[in-house]
Amino acid sequence: MRILDFLLGRRRAAAPTAGIAKERLQIVLSHERASRDAPSFLPALQRDLLAVIGKYVAIKEEFLRVNFARRSDNSVLEINVTFDPTAMRPPPPAGEVRTASPQPAARFAPPRRKSAGKKR
Amino acid sequence: MAGKVVVLTSGKGGVGKTTSAAAIAAGLALRGHRTVVIDFDVGLRNLDLIMGCERRVVFDFINVINGDAKLNQALIRDKRIDNLYVFPTSQTRDKDALKRDGVARVIDELKQNFDYIICDSPAGIEHGALTALYFADSAIIVTNPEVSSVRDSDRIIGLLASKSRRAERNEKPVAEHLLLTRYSAERVARGEMLTVEDVKEILSIPLLGIIPESETVLRASNTGTPVILDTESPAGRAYDDAVARLLGETRELRFLLPQRRNIFRAIFGRA
Numbered sequence: 431m432r433i434l435d436f437l438l439g440r441r442r443a444a445a446p447t448a449g450i451a452k453e454r455l456q457i458v459l460s461h462e463r464a465s466r467d468a469p470s471f472l473p474a475l476q477r478d479l480l481a482v483i484g485k486y487v488a489i490k491e492e493f494l495r496v497n498f499a500r501r502s503d504n505s506v507l508e509i510n511v512t513f514d515p516t517a518m519r520p521p522p523p524a525g526e527v528r529t530a531s532p533q534p535a536a537r538f539a540p541p542r543r544k545s546a547g548k549k550r
Numbered sequence: 551m552a553g554k555v556v557v558l559t560s561g562k563g564g565v566g567k568t569t570s571a572a573a574i575a576a577g578l579a580l581r582g583h584r585t586v587v588i589d590f591d592v593g594l595r596n597l598d599l600i601m602g603c604e605r606r607v608v609f610d611f612i613n614v615i616n617g618d619a620k621l622n623q624a625l626i627r628d629k630r631i632d633n634l635y636v637f638p639t640s641q642t643r644d645k646d647a648l649k650r651d652g653v654a655r656v657i658d659e660l661k662q663n664f665d666y667i668i669c670d671s672p673a674g675i676e677h678g679a680l681t682a683l684y685f686a687d688s689a690i691i692v693t694n695p696e697v698s699s700v701r702d703s704d705r706i707i708g709l710l711a712s713k714s715r716r717a718e719r720n721e722k723p724v725a726e727h728l729l730l731t732r733y734s735a736e737r738v739a740r741g742e743m744l745t746v747e748d749v750k751e752i753l754s755i756p757l758l759g760i761i762p763e764s765e766t767v768l769r770a771s772n773t774g775t776p777v778i779l780d781t782e783s784p785a786g787r788a789y790d791d792a793v794a795r796l797l798g799e800t801r802e803l804r805f806l807l808p809q810r811r812n813i814f815r816a817i818f819g820r821a
Contacts, residue, residue: 446741451697452748459704459752466708 468498488517553661557686561702563673565694566731571670572600576776577793579634583665589639590682591672598638602774612640615652645678688725694732695744727758734763736808759792762805
């Protein structure tokens with residue numbers, strides 16, 4: 431068979447898989463590098479954000495994503511919150527909110543939006 | 551004189567750290583640089599076997615750290631190459647015996663007496679590997695063109711940037727060099743193996759050399775000869791190129807294309 435393959439200039443066919451390897455590596459390493467470069471306050475920040483947002487919207491921990499990316503000239507802190515629009519809590523008592531920050535209270539006040547909520 | 555500390559590291563085991571450390575140390579010594587190669591793999595001593603001096607080990611790294619032996623009692627002078635010394639590690643202790651201040655003292659003393667201190671790191675990212683990379687001025691990241699090796703190399707590059715002495719002291723970062731080993735131009739041509747460009751792009755560190763997969767590497771380790779001494783061997787010649795580049799020379803990359811198939815080999819089925 432090898433003689434025949436050789437004479438006919440044939441190669442045993444094998445699916446090229448190097449491209450798959452490269453793609454998988456690029457994806458997994460981009461995630462790993464992001465968490466490696468992350469500042470140490472990130473988990474605490476995530477916990478605090480969860481507490482604050484939780485006052486207004488019922489969210490689960492896995493729907494809050496805090497990512498940190500270091501670039502050559504700046505760094506980006508990306509906060510991603512996904513929640514179910516039906517899970518919005520009634521706004522907290524007016525006085526309490528106003529002392530903290532009046533702006534969010536106005537924004538979160540009814541009428542409730544029915545559209546899917548994805549905020550950045 | 552203050553010698554330069556070069557660590558060979560990879561994260562993953564079995565990629566060719568010790569083979570490369572032996573070859574590069576021998577290559578530097580052949581070019582007239584006073585060179586010592588240190589085995590940091592406490593408990594799994596192997597550099598002595600690769601260098602062919604396993605029967606001449608009397609004292610080791612841990613003995614010197616603990617003050618039980620002097621440095622010149624533990625260093626083994628290579629019988630083939632002038633200016634080359636092997637510093638074996640302990641086979642009976644564990645890696646915790648590498649106390650950082652003790653290692654620092656030994657490295658400082660070696661720096662007074664050698665141009666190059668080549669540190670052969672153990673695999674992993676535990677104490678032994680971190681101690682091996684801690685003192686480095688430059689690092690040779692030994693990588694196979696294979697997913698787990700590339701991922702582990704990336705991890706080690708991260709550790710060099712955060713856990714080395716240079717990083718801790720905010721000095722100029724450790725100079726990083728990629729050494730791609732067990733490279734098969736044939737398999738790359740068939741799309742079965744990551745190309746050198748792929749690995750360079752993913753790890754984004756400068757390339758020191760490509761060592762082709764070669765049966766001469768096993769022959770060299772069988773006989774305890776650094777493979778660079780086999781000047782007929784593609785791997786030996788590729789290590790010679792890598793050493794030249796480490797010293798700042800420019801050398802074209804070789805062994806990137808499949809070798810022409812010999813008609814008799816093709817017929818009789820021996821690749």
